[in-house]
Amino acid sequence: MATPEPSSDNRPPEPARGGNRGYGSYGSYGNYGAGNGGYGYGNSGAYNRGGAGEGNPIHNYLLMLRERYWWVLLSTLVFLTLSLLNTYNTVPEYRATGRLRVFRLAPTINGGSSAADDNFKIVSNDDFFTAVEAMRSANIIEGVSKRLTADERKLVLAPYQAGNIFSGPLTDQEVFVKQRGINPQRQTLVINVDFTHPNRDLARQVARHFCDAIKKYSEDDRLMVTNPLIEKARIEIETLEDKVRRLYEQKNDLIKNQKLLSIAKDTNTLTTERSVLVKDREETRKQIDENEILVSVIASYEKEGRPLGDIPQIRADSDVAATQTAISASKIRVSQMIETYTDQHPKLLAEREALKQLDNQLKEAVSQAIKSRRSSLENAKARLEAILRNLLAKEEEFSKLQAANVELERVDKDIKASEEFLGRMKLSYEEAKLRSSTSGTSTSISILDQPSVSDKPINKNYYFNALVGVGSGLLFGVVLIVVIGTLDSRIKSAKDVEDSLGLPLIGTVPRVANVSGPDRALLARQDKDRIATEAVRSIYSALKVNPAVSKARVFLVTSTRPSEGKTFVATNLALIFAQHSERVLIIDADLRLPNVGPSLGFTGDGGLSKWFNGEMSIEEAIVHDVSPGLDVLPVGLSCKNPTQVINNPKFLAMIDELRGRYDRIFIDSPPIGAVSDALHLLPKIDGVLYVVRYNTVNLRNATSCLARLREAQAPLLGVVLNAMSLRMASAYTDTYDSSYRKYYVDEPRGQSDAGSAKS
16 A cells, blocks of 8 residues: 655544544543542542652642642732722721820829729739720710711711621621720820721811710719719719700701791791682682572473573573574564565575574573583582692691691700700819819820821722732632642652552653644654653663563553543654664554544545455555554544454454564554443553553543453553653653753754743
């Protein structure tokens, strides 16, 4: 058979006729799928980087970070971006800070001290921090809340009272506690009192109220101990203040609910409306009386049989009056015609007919006038009812307004009396405090600095938030890498192959980039990738020096799953054997998804399938001298029944026949995890090369597939770790150190570095 020319575009040909391409139930046969196991450190079946209970865990974690370092970079970038966006979108908040000074001994006028004063001395850290905690009392927050007006309190609470998804709505106390700060300065008796709010002026005002409330609370606390009567007076004052506040709330409710904002205007308006309704009521009643009299007259005329048109009100109707006038004129004309014409004269007959029509019109006009009068009576009655209802409603509204006005006047009197009494009580209270102060007791806290507000918002620190975002991103990235690495059970290293799979690692092949088609399938032919070529040569050397392997002539190359590179390993390893003066044949036994022919650029349909169908001889099916000493037996057209073809004695006899012709035969079989075709070839082969793609195959799946091969007593030679990352090769294996590169290239060093970077 003539050697076909490789295709120019390195693309595999279109699928061949015959259907049934693919592995069918791949994923269930051989239990291929996501496995359990973890990236752990000791138990069998886990991804054990250091063997069963051996190795350095710190080294293993460093390997995880080195392999996925870009995750750390990505998470850092994401967290930094989110932090900056959050800072940009955050509503600016300003902090007003005032300073209080705490005295060790309360200043007194007479210079002495009483036994009660000893309770307030600051002689230790415990005393100082007790005073600080007293400043955080809920009573102080309540005092500050009372100092604010209702509108101010609403403005303070509005930005925070909704809370968040974790805390839910916040109470007034919780908002003040969250936004207020009581922070003692180190090594001093000075305390910073601050309040944070989006409104700068409101923050300053509330912070000032806190300073005043803390000072007053300290003063009242001392008075409560030193002079119980003054404390009693203070409690009475607070009670009276609450009463005044409730009275004002009651007044506001009256004004709001009863609309008493302009009582005089509302009263005048109701009076005017009531007068208009009374006038309408009298006029409507008069209309009703007139219409009822007319209706009774109409009934009397109808009963006596008298003409209804004689009723004055009916006769006054415009239609009736006009019709009667026309009838009178018509009668005069008839009388004149009777004197002039005979009874049958056309003009006289026409006039009499016109008179008759006018009589009918009069009846109709009278009937319409009567209906109109009766309808006016009904409408007037309905209007009277509506007027009476409105008048009753106005009367009720006027009564309520008067009652509310009386209540408002009473509340105003109570407020005035309570405020006068409260003023007298406060004056007496201040005089009592002054007398108590001159006797030796005073406050132990003074305002050192009134609250001031910074010009810059405290929550818009881009530099600090950027550092927080970077730190959070680094931490999240490291934790994510450790978690995912711990759960990762993919095969990566020589330890995974030798300790977990129980097979020797024959060699590792690096990932080949920027090479495709025949150049990729036969790398050693043109040295497109020297590192990968040397890796395949190392595998060749390992097979040659092993006595048990050197005598093997038929090799089966398989894997766990598709796309692990078994065809790539088979073709390149066969090429290396051929380059060492051996006659080598590659048989594509993947009858479902043949890949040897497409990878080498074969475009014809001749091959194993046509030979099996008797359409050509074995010599014609083989592609000779693809490279010196290397022949290939492609599939050609995919087979409909691959298992029957492989089990056919004709196929097995063909392998025996070819064994005598060639020094080495490499059979590229389907993945063992997908279909069982490779198991049927085991009786005719001398060794199995198991290809595992780096960082792709799950350890449990590979172990399951190798167990099936061992059950079939397959001669397992070892594992080829394919598509190894050059960056991680020195960490997971003993190959591809950067110092080896000078052995792989012939170009100047600068070009070498550029080429290796692409790899």
